[in-house]
């Protein structure tokens with residue numbers, strides 16, 4: 118879980134592009150969450166109008182190189198053809214990687230075939246659960262959730278980094294160069310006849326964890342996805358007053374989302390995917406706060422830096 122000095126400054130920023138459920142409102146678009154990390158533009162769900170929300174948020178659509186689809190209900194995917202078309206008529210040098218639950222390849226291809234595209238971009242499709250992305254900086258896991266159709270949740274895990282105690286190294290007199298590289302990779306060095314262990318001159322910065330639980334009822338997997346997350350983004354379509362409706366529609370209440378956050382030792386909870394009946398989210402927030410204090414209700418274009 119260690120990486121080198123070159124990528125230590127990756128900035129992690131989340132922008133909420135849509136926070137409504139099945140119907141958009143004047144204030145809230147369909148589901149879409151943009152995570153910028155280093156050079157990656159990662160989109161979680163892509164409801165109708167997502168590309169316009171991206172533009173309004175001041176993000177370049179061409180920065181998107183990965184899209185994670187939680188499930189194929191329209192409010193999470195109807196923006197896909199639009200963004201793919203825009204990328205096709207833009208200077209898009211990337212390969213767009215799209216991940217989703219079982220059935221994603223077939224459904225995506227059917228969706229694309231329904232539309233005429235003059236310019237096709239390079240797209241790679243992936244479906245299923247487990248560790249679906251793993252690179253030098255982070256990995257992403259997907260787990261099945263319980264909803265009306267095949268649905269998955271995601272867990273973005275930034276890898277731990279070893280940082281140099283530069284003042285200590287300067288004091289000892291080790292100049293910046295290959296010896297620093299060895300220490301940073303966790304190896305000891307011999308300096309002027311004395312052994313220096315990496316733990317003496319470096320320290321570990323824990324990577325951040327972001328979990329996204331979309332449409333679903335609480336399950337063992339939602340706890341697994343949320344475990345120790347710095348930020349849990351969780352659906353919260355109703356308050357507890359609508360518990361029966363939530364169950365009937367395979368959705369969660371704010372209190373249930375808060376119980377997941379509490380049980381999984383999450384640091385901060387962000388609620389999203391609100392029923393249009395809630396013009397104000399105060400009732401949802403209060404409902405959640407009965408179980409978990411550090412909670413906010415997302416709104417369109419809300420940004421969180423981690």
Ligand SMILES: [Zn+2]
Pocket residue numbers: 138139148190192193332390
């Ligand atoms: Zn939905």
Ligand SMILES: [Zn+2]
Pocket residue numbers: 188190264332
């Ligand atoms: Zn749904």
